[in-house]
Each structure stands twice: as C-alpha cells, then as structure tokens.
Amino acid sequence: MIINNRTFRGGYLFDKFKGEPDQKLVETGPPGKACVPLKQGFGEEVQPEVRVGDTVSAGQIIGRNDENLSSPVHSPIAGIVKSIASGVINIESSGENTEGKWKALPGFSAEWQNLDRNILEDLVYLSGASGLDSGGIPTRYMSSPITSEEVENIIIHNTEADLFSPLTDVLLQGPRGEEFAGGCLILDKLFPKARKHIVVSRKNRKIIEQFETTFKGNDSFEFYAVKPKYPANLEEVLVPAILGKPFPYGFGAVNIGVVVLSFQTVLHVYQAVAQGKPVIERIISLGGERFTENLHARVRVGTTVEALIKGRIKEGENRYIFNSINTGVRVKDLSLPVDRSISSVIAIPDEKAGESMSFARPGFIKDSYSYTFASVIPLFKKGLNTNVHGEKRACISCGFCEEVCPVRILPNLLHKYVEKNIIEETLANYKIFNCIDCNLCTYVCTSKIGVASLIKLGKEKLRADGVDNGEFIRKNFALKGIH
Numbered sequence: 001m002i003i004n005n006r007t008f009r010g011g012y013l014f015d016k017f018k019g020e021p022d023q024k025l026v027e028t029g030p031p032g033k034a035c036v037p038l039k040q041g042f043g044e045e046v047q048p049e050v051r052v053g054d055t056v057s058a059g060q061i062i063g064r065n066d067e068n069l070s071s072p073v074h075s076p077i078a079g080i081v082k083s084i085a086s087g088v089i090n091i092e093s094s095g096e097n098t099e100g101k102w103k104a105l106p107g108f109s110a111e112w113q114n115l116d117r118n119i120l121e122d123l124v125y126l127s128g129a130s131g132l133d134s135g136g137i138p139t140r141y142m143s144s145p146i147t148s149e150e151v152e153n154i155i156i157h158n159t160e161a162d163l164f165s166p167l168t169d170v171l172l173q174g175p176r177g178e179e180f181a182g183g184c185l186i187l188d189k190l191f192p193k194a195r196k197h198i199v200v201s202r203k204n205r206k207i208i209e210q211f212e213t214t215f216k217g218n219d220s221f222e223f224y225a226v227k228p229k230y231p232a233n234l235e236e237v238l239v240p241a242i243l244g245k246p247f248p249y250g251f252g253a254v255n256i257g258v259v260v261l262s263f264q265t266v267l268h269v270y271q272a273v274a275q276g277k278p279v280i281e282r283i284i285s286l287g288g289e290r291f292t293e294n295l296h297a298r299v300r301v302g303t304t305v306e307a308l309i310k311g312r313i314k315e316g317e318n319r320y321i322f323n324s325i326n327t328g329v330r331v332k333d334l335s336l337p338v339d340r341s342i343s344s345v346i347a348i349p350d351e352k353a354g355e356s357m358s359f360a361r362p363g364f365i366k367d368s369y370s371y372t373f374a375s376v377i378p379l380f381k382k383g384l385n386t387n388v389h390g391e392k393r394a395c396i397s398c399g400f401c402e403e404v405c406p407v408r409i410l411p412n413l414l415h416k417y418v419e420k421n422i423i424e425e426t427l428a429n430y431k432i433f434n435c436i437d438c439n440l441c442t443y444v445c446t447s448k449i450g451v452a453s454l455i456k457l458g459k460e461k462l463r464a465d466g467v468d469n470g471e472f473i474r475k476n477f478a479l480k481g482i483h
Helices: 117-127 176-190 202-209 235-243 263-275 305-309 400-404 411-419 440-444 451-464 470-476
Strands: 003-006 025-027 033-037 061-064 079-085 088-093 153-158 195-201 221-226 258-262 281-287 296-300 318-322 329-331 344-349
Touching: 003 202, 033 079, 061 088, 117 176, 117 263, 153 176, 153 235, 153 263, 176 195, 176 263, 195 202, 195 235, 202 221, 235 258, 258 263, 305 344, 400 411, 400 440, 411 451, 440 451
Parallel strands: 003 221, 025 296, 153 195, 153 258, 195 221, 281 344
Antiparallel strands: 033 088, 079 088, 281 296, 318 329, 318 344
8 A cells, every 4th residue: 555645834833732631532422401592503593303392312414405505414313302493403311211212214224235325325315424614525316516426536534733632543443444344335336536645644654554455455545644744634634635626715625516524524424324313412632731531522412511511620720622722612601512624622720810920931941932831851741721922912924823834825924914004905915815713823822912903904804805815716716516
C-alpha cells in the first residue's frame, strides 16, 4: 500500500497540552430525558413527525422533510414526547433499557454487497448519516446541494490536527476498524466514478496499513498521511493539500464536486447499511484540563451537556466549548443537548484576572509561537485557559500571523484596515474573503490583538455594502449545486 505524504503552508502544531483525551472509551447509556433539535448538522430544520403525548421508540424518525435540504432526525430513547417548541422535541424516557437497541431501518443487511444502490441511498438518508459534515452525502433525496453524479472526489479524514479532537485509535478500536473499511466500500458502491482519498495523521500510518488487504486491487482509493498541523482538519485546507486543487473560498467543497467526510461519518454509514442503525449516538472526546478524566464517551444524541459532564468536572469557573478550541461554539447554557454534529466537548478554566508579575514567570505551561517560554522544554505540558495573558498593544509587524496563515493572506495588513474603519474594495483585492476563520492569527499574536475577529468584521461590513468574492469565484470555478 502506497501512503502519500502531504502538507501545506502555515498552520500550527498543537502538541503536549494538558487535557488531551486518552484512548479510554466509556458508555454513558440512554439519558432520562432527551432534547432533540430538529436541525442537526448540515441542512435545514425538519418538520416534526410526532405530537405531544406520542410514545416513541429509540431510533424512530421523529422529524423529516423530503422537500427541503435536510436529513431525518430520530428519537435517541424510548419514551413519551413531552413538548415540541423552538425547534426542539423533548422526550422523557419510559425507563426501558435501550442500551444497544434501536428501531432498525427497513432494508438493511449485513450482506450489504448484494443491496441495490437505491436501497443503500435510502439507508444512508433515513439514518441521518447523510446530514453529517459540511456538505452532506448526496443521495436521490435532498440531502446535499449536489447530486450523486456530480461527486468527483471523496476525502475521508481524521487528521487529529485540532486540539482535543477524537483519536483515530479510539474511533477504529476493535470491530469498528472493519466497520470503517466497510463504510468506505459502501461509499465506493454509491459513488463508483469518484476518487476516494483516506487521510490520517502521520502518526497513524500503521492504522491505515492494516486495511491493505481490504482495499487491495481497488484503484479508486488513495491513502495519505499529513502532519497534524491545525487546520489540516478543515476542508479549505484539505482540498488543496490532498487534491492540489484551488478552493472556492466562500463556498463549500461540494460546490466543486468534493465530498469531505470524517471517519465517524463513515462509521455511521456502515452502521446504517449493515446494522440498520440510525444516528442516535456519537463518540465524543472530553478534552481540556477541567475534566477529572480526559477520555472518550459514547453519548446518545439529545443528552444535555449538564448530564454528560455530571461527576466528570472539576469545581471552579469553567468555559465549555463544542468541537474546537479554535473555531467551536461556546456553550453558555448547559441544558443544551449534544446533537449528531458534536464530536468534542471541551472544558477549560475561565480565568479573567491577569497574573501578577507575569513578566517574571518562566512560563512552564504557557504556549508560545515564538518559543519564549520554558514550555518549549518537552518535560512540561502546556495549559490552556481563557486568559489573554497580557494587555493589547500596538502591532509590531512581527509577521507571525502571516507565517501561520494557511491560505496565504496578510492578516497583519487586513486587520489594520478594519481597525481604522477603512472598509473598501481594497480589502477584497488583498483577498480578505479567502480567510477561513481558523483564528490562528489571533492565537499567535504577541500584541494580543483580536486579528481574526477584526478580519471577520471586515468581511461582514463589505458584504453589507454589497461587496463579496462571489463573482470572482463564479468566473474561475465551475460551481455545482448553485442555482
């Protein structure tokens, strides 16, 4: 098996941090109540298929709309519908033990190789797996902006580039390794004309090598190992790095015929087709030093954050974040549920007060792009909290933000224009719309300037004035799924 090495300009390697998840996987079981959003992941909100007072089974479709861009959602537990409001269905458990049980999807088969392609599409769509990741999985339903025939490349990845993301070793642990390989082959049957690209971190090369026999003789698959620099997990970086193709910034990978899927999505595809299992649970990493133990948990969709972290969190002021320390959504309300788009829950110290005499401290646990702290010595694990560790100062044009930028723009120049409220087409000429909001520029800024937020503000103001990069992209790309 040939494994190609790939990399990209810029980026940042988050290494040796406190709170990184280990390979332990625990089962949390069905919750006593579930809050199921009618919009989960990619697509639009669906319509309820149940009413208040209805009895539902684990795995039953409770929301669906085949007329809009969406995928069905399911009840993760057996119980009674208590309320439907604000796009959420609240279900109270009946107390039935549904561990490892669900209402099976019609037509599934362990001998999936014998299934018709239309049945495969039905299973992927009805399971909700088609609504995962950034652009969905195309089926004959409205599960993606493009059709199956428009798919030219499929990138399947788990680069472990983002801090606290789920580990490949855990996702493919035990029988899930064979399930992943089966999911890849199901996608091959669904999209026979598309090239499939499986991408892992360089430290996981041996995990892919174990599939050599499975994929032997199948020329539609290629394998890649990348240095786990953030943001190697984002499609705007993956597509140019793996395919050598320019990206239509402001649009999605699907708009150039590229479907980008995570390893966990491929597992859901296999489970839907071969086991009849809808997407009612997720493997979620618990990252950040505020957890008493950093591990992975198999969690039912609809479980509240409060229920998930109960008994697992240290006392104190904490900040909770979904999916990414760099681009994730802050969780202010712990009654919010985990949905099928969540892969990580992160808890870090919420520190507002600055350190006294910080200039005299060696910085054993502080990360630094400029290697000025003692944390560069590999004996120490670095810490991460919400404190900016210093006051905002004037930009010194150190160039660090430009060095880490993965899309080759000039953050140090762009943020100055916005800060001075010079919002004009010059910013578009400097490719402000190529910014992918990875936030690395802010992370490495020695002057504590919110570079990324200023650039984002500049893009918003330009769009409000009717300026964007849409016309340029349409001229230079044959976009699909745009009407």
